[in-house]
Amino acid sequence: MAVNGMITIDKSLCKACELCISVCPEGAIQLSDEINPKGYHPAEFIKERCKGCSLCALMCPEVAIEVYRER
Amino acid sequence: MKKIFGRPASLKANPFHYCPGCGHSILHRLVAEVIDEMDIRGHTIGIPPAGCAVLAYNYFDVDMVESAHGRGCAIATGVKRARPDCLVFTYQGDGDISAIGTAETLHAANRGELITSIFVNNAVYGMTGGQMAPTTMLGQKTSTSPYGRRAKVEGYPLKITDLIANLPGAAYVVRTSLATPAKVNATKKAIRKGFEIQRQGLGYALIEVLSPCPTNWKLSSVESFKYLEDVMEKEFVPGVLKDITKEKA
Amino acid sequence: MKGTDAIAEAAIQAGCRCYFGYPITPQNEIPEYMSRRMDEVGGVFLQGESEIASINMVHGAAATGARAMTSSSSPGISLKQEGLSFLAAQEIPAVIVNIVRGGPGLGNIAPSQGDYYQATRGGGHGDYRMPVFAPASIQELYDITMESFDIADIYRTPVMIIGDGMMGQMMEPIVKHAQPPADLPPKDYILTGAQGRPSRILRSLILHPPEMEEHNWKLKRKYDLMRQTLPRHEEYMIDDAKMVVVAYGTAARIAKGAVKRARAEGLKVGLMRPITLWPFPDEAVAAIAKKAKLFLVFEMSTGQMIDDVKLAMSGGVECEFYGRPGGVVPAPQEIQRIIERHWLQKEL
Numbered sequence: 001m002a003v004n005g006m007i008t009i010d011k012s013l014c015k016a017c018e019l020c021i022s023v024c025p026e027g028a029i030q031l032s033d034e035i036n037p038k039g040y041h042p043a044e045f046i047k048e049r050c051k052g053c054s055l056c057a058l059m060c061p062e063v064a065i066e067v068y069r070e071r
Numbered sequence: 072m073k074k075i076f077g078r079p080a081s082l083k084a085n086p087f088h089y090c091p092g093c094g095h096s097i098l099h100r101l102v103a104e105v106i107d108e109m110d111i112r113g114h115t116i117g118i119p120p121a122g123c124a125v126l127a128y129n130y131f132d133v134d135m136v137e138s139a140h141g142r143g144c145a146i147a148t149g150v151k152r153a154r155p156d157c158l159v160f161t162y163q164g165d166g167d168i169s170a171i172g173t174a175e176t177l178h179a180a181n182r183g184e185l186i187t188s189i190f191v192n193n194a195v196y197g198m199t200g201g202q203m204a205p206t207t208m209l210g211q212k213t214s215t216s217p218y219g220r221r222a223k224v225e226g227y228p229l230k231i232t233d234l235i236a237n238l239p240g241a242a243y244v245v246r247t248s249l250a251t252p253a254k255v256n257a258t259k260k261a262i263r264k265g266f267e268i269q270r271q272g273l274g275y276a277l278i279e280v281l282s283p284c285p286t287n288w289k290l291s292s293v294e295s296f297k298y299l300e301d302v303m304e305k306e307f308v309p310g311v312l313k314d315i316t317k318e319k320a
Numbered sequence: 321m322k323g324t325d326a327i328a329e330a331a332i333q334a335g336c337r338c339y340f341g342y343p344i345t346p347q348n349e350i351p352e353y354m355s356r357r358m359d360e361v362g363g364v365f366l367q368g369e370s371e372i373a374s375i376n377m378v379h380g381a382a383a384t385g386a387r388a389m390t391s392s393s394s395p396g397i398s399l400k401q402e403g404l405s406f407l408a409a410q411e412i413p414a415v416i417v418n419i420v421r422g423g424p425g426l427g428n429i430a431p432s433q434g435d436y437y438q439a440t441r442g443g444g445h446g447d448y449r450m451p452v453f454a455p456a457s458i459q460e461l462y463d464i465t466m467e468s469f470d471i472a473d474i475y476r477t478p479v480m481i482i483g484d485g486m487m488g489q490m491m492e493p494i495v496k497h498a499q500p501p502a503d504l505p506p507k508d509y510i511l512t513g514a515q516g517r518p519s520r521i522l523r524s525l526i527l528h529p530p531e532m533e534e535h536n537w538k539l540k541r542k543y544d545l546m547r548q549t550l551p552r553h554e555e556y557m558i559d560d561a562k563m564v565v566v567a568y569g570t571a572a573r574i575a576k577g578a579v580k581r582a583r584a585e586g587l588k589v590g591l592m593r594p595i596t597l598w599p600f601p602d603e604a605v606a607a608i609a610k611k612a613k614l615f616l617v618f619e620m621s622t623g624q625m626i627d628d629v630k631l632a633m634s635g636g637v638e639c640e641f642y643g644r645p646g647g648v649v650p651a652p653q654e655i656q657r658i659i660e661r662h663w664l665q666k667e668l
Contacts (some may be wrong), residue, residue: 149380
């Protein structure tokens, strides 16, 4: 049974620590080119690959990530 | 799609002032999640430290009273003795709990005070600019141990958690780490247990959490989480040092 | 009743249900009394591991709205200074008793008045003040201890009561009584768990200087109000006095005896006894200075209160000093001789 997932990242909170990127098993997150009000390149979600495992959200220090899942 | 992860209600929506990749931010969220899950927001009183988390009251949506550096366990004792119905926790760094606050921490544990201490160990004094802490490891360079900590001059990293585990008044003493998602989950479980132990009136609970300080370690966030696993966990070995519920069984 | 016991019993009568303290002579009877009595009234007694721990336990208990108290003697009060500053800054009520002993340093355990500066000029850091009472009889010790809890609540401030080794150990008959009713403000700042209301914070860290400044001025307005309402003193044979002895606490008891003896010899001398050391009864001193020719400040120290007497007079009248520090307790005859010497030398 395939599990589809999605995350939203609040880019204004992101400090580009890259922890989410380091733990994502699907490679579904990358740093974007834009610059947020804090001066960081915030993480952005690459949509096609998420399984909703929540590892990114678990590690995100800024509570910037919300996770959604459907079965 | 169903939302399965979001901001806990007991965590105010204020953006964290902590550095990128700081362990405080993760740990605050975990504590707030536990408060939500135990539905105790209305009965909790917290005591922040002096240190980077001095502003913890900007994040935890519970009653909080600021403490002088190191005095958290004494203040918590006063709070809990006056209001035994409330869940009382201190949130303290290495200097707060095991340098200036050593007496207050030790004696609260010795009396079996029904409080829970969350001890954030990042082996430095973060807020003040990375000075040596009691937990700084041998050879570790800090702004007041520029040659690396030397046993003959500066003594050894103090493992107060190990000392407290020997006290009969301590009911639950555990060391965890934030190094990986699995360990973050284990940390949350430990915090939950630390609060449950208080609710059951079993004694003092101490949860030491190995946490990164990328800024003062002069490492990137990802590197500093690796440092936790590769270096800190070798010196400060995670595990349960005392669990009175297991002893009784 | 013994002084230390009177303090403890008055606190209980005032509704104090949390006592935290540490042994130090000459006030050990207070924690000992509390260790028995608190149990009887369902209160909390805990011997802290230090004076530092004790003042912080008071802070924690008072933050939840409990009436909390600690006691100590000079070196222990030094240890509590950080705690006093934090109590004042967070505006938390508490009562602190100092049974003063000889100092500085380890000093001795005999009565002294060497902590005046510490009590009235800080001694903790930062821009705060603290009401300080100096009773001179066991009845006054009882009454003032009881009242100090109300004062602490009304102004949301720590309050200090200064005794000394003699006051602490002395026994005098007193009339015990219940707490008189008082108009107390609601405790809308205390921490009880945020059930059904927004969470509350008690803190003193204000990083933004303009905000900190506003907090400092807010505290000052409170202290200015205390300066209006709290000063207290006693006058003895002042009306026609050409020389006025100024003394507080045990020193005032001795001085009163000296003044009585001097009056019997025909000298027109009187006694002004400050009861509040802060706020100091400046207006009373200034009023007396209009008629008196000479002030003789007598302290069991090398001279600390004399500064406040001089400030209050703005240099209008000559001010002499006589002191016996180190725990020495002079007899009234000695003070009488000093009075007479000044009377003759100044040709009063």
